[in-house]
Amino acid sequence: MNGSRQRTIGREVSLEGIGIHLGEPADVSFHPAEPGAGIVFRRVDLPGKPEIPATLDHVVGTELGTSIGRAEARILTVEHLMAALGASGISNVRVDVSGPEIPIRDGSFLDFLDALDAAGVVEQKARARVAELDEPVVLDGGGGESYILAPGPGFRITATIDFEHPAIGRQTGSFDGLGADFRADIAPARTFGFLADAEELHARGLAQGASLANTIVLDDDGVANDELRFPDEFLRHKIGDVLGDLTLLGSRLRGHLVAERPSHRGNIELGRLVEQRLNGAPPPAFDVERIRSYLPHRYPMLLVDRIASVEDGRHITGIKNVTVNEPFFQGHFPGRAIMPGVLIVEAMAQIGGLLLIDSVGNPRDKQVYLMSIQKARFRRPVLPGDQLVCEVELLRFRRGTCKMRGEGYVDGVRVAEAEFMARVVD
Numbered sequence: 001m002n003g004s005r006q007r008t009i010g011r012e013v014s015l016e017g018i019g020i021h022l023g024e025p026a027d028v029s030f031h032p033a034e035p036g037a038g039i040v041f042r043r044v045d046l047p048g049k050p051e052i053p054a055t056l057d058h059v060v061g062t063e064l065g066t067s068i069g070r071a072e073a074r075i076l077t078v079e080h081l082m083a084a085l086g087a088s089g090i091s092n093v094r095v096d097v098s099g100p101e102i103p104i105r106d107g108s109f110l111d112f113l114d115a116l117d118a119a120g121v122v123e124q125k126a127r128a129r130v131a132e133l134d135e136p137v138v139l140d141g142g143g144g145e146s147y148i149l150a151p152g153p154g155f156r157i158t159a160t161i162d163f164e165h166p167a168i169g170r171q172t173g174s175f176d177g178l179g180a181d182f183r184a185d186i187a188p189a190r191t192f193g194f195l196a197d198a199e200e201l202h203a204r205g206l207a208q209g210a211s212l213a214n215t216i217v218l219d220d221d222g223v224a225n226d227e228l229r230f231p232d233e234f235l236r237h238k239i240g241d242v243l244g245d246l247t248l249l250g251s252r253l254r255g256h257l258v259a260e261r262p263s264h265r266g267n268i269e270l271g272r273l274v275e276q277r278l279n280g281a282p283p284p285a286f287d288v289e290r291i292r293s294y295l296p297h298r299y300p301m302l303l304v305d306r307i308a309s310v311e312d313g314r315h316i317t318g319i320k321n322v323t324v325n326e327p328f329f330q331g332h333f334p335g336r337a338i339m340p341g342v343l344i345v346e347a348m349a350q351i352g353g354l355l356l357i358d359s360v361g362n363p364r365d366k367q368v369y370l371m372s373i374q375k376a377r378f379r380r381p382v383l384p385g386d387q388l389v390c391e392v393e394l395l396r397f398r399r400g401t402c403k404m405r406g407e408g409y410v411d412g413v414r415v416a417e418a419e420f421m422a423r424v425v426d
Helices: 079-088 110-119 179-185 195-203 233-249 264-278 288-294 341-358
Strands: 005-009 013-018 025-032 039-043 051-053 059-061 067-070 073-075 093-097 121-127 137-140 146-150 155-163 169-176 192-194 216-218 255-260 306-311 315-321 367-378 387-398 401-410 413-425
Touching (some): 013 110, 025 110, 039 073, 051 067, 079 233, 137 264, 169 179, 169 233, 179 233, 233 264, 264 315, 306 341, 341 401
Parallel strands (some): 039 093, 192 216
Antiparallel strands (some): 025 093, 067 073, 306 315
């Protein structure tokens, strides 16, 4: 902690518009809040006006934007608004929303920043929570994205993006993420999308409000809009999204973040990892390199990105980050991407195999073969952007043969379960 103070706004201020995905109209209004209140959204169009705290614990989706929710209430695409709050250092504010999605406005962060400036930023007596790390935090997201957050003063983001499109290609830049630097360098950068994806997105009920007025549209020839605001506007927007997602930490983050191919899912996972470190949680039990040294699987069949914990050789928790780039989504199914149930069970089995191998001598000389699957149940689809958390329990282990039970969760909701038998061999 340092001497920084919490902040709120001086008066109510409002904006209106439509959501980029659902295309529905929505008003958003900012209201001053007491010290310690945090950033809290409220769905004023729903009975009881349910509140949704803007925290990592309330993230319910990261596909094409970051969504938060509580019980049945949801708010989509909060990242642009959150970036403006984070760049302004605002700790406490109530955000009333009259629909299921934050208005996209012109697709950038600027209108939200202007609204907050018009309301006036007021410093409060209470000390702000500041996230300062003693050592670097490293995350390999498993979908091409990676992050290194190193301790340091202020907050700076260095990022690289890489798209197979002639208007983007590989772009790298480094920017300060707070205050006047954010306003000048990041806030005007707009969101972008590919015309080739429009039909599929519309079929899924997404991008209904997207247009040239709020999105940089990339067709086969280049950029369909009149002009870009920056030559690297795509990169700058991605950096703004990183700041918006990390503002859900509820702390003013300090350090230098280096991000390769950042995504909403990766940003949120990084935020959760930082939160764990701040709370004194240990680093992952297995990182990706240790996983590769134990399992023979490789792309596209390695379905484990990280092992979060191993308990007494009988329980293991592993993570598979499900990205839109998974090869199986090309055929399962076109227009409605769903992770195959057999691969969900395979992910559980690989995680269970790591539990077994780690409990025997000379683990790098062993392999685990799946023998049977029983009582498999699939309760809801696993989609691009989901983080599949698999918990596997060892039920019995005799003479190299074991029985295990696995359960898969997304955002705390059980999506699949199965029992299976496997054998450890030399």
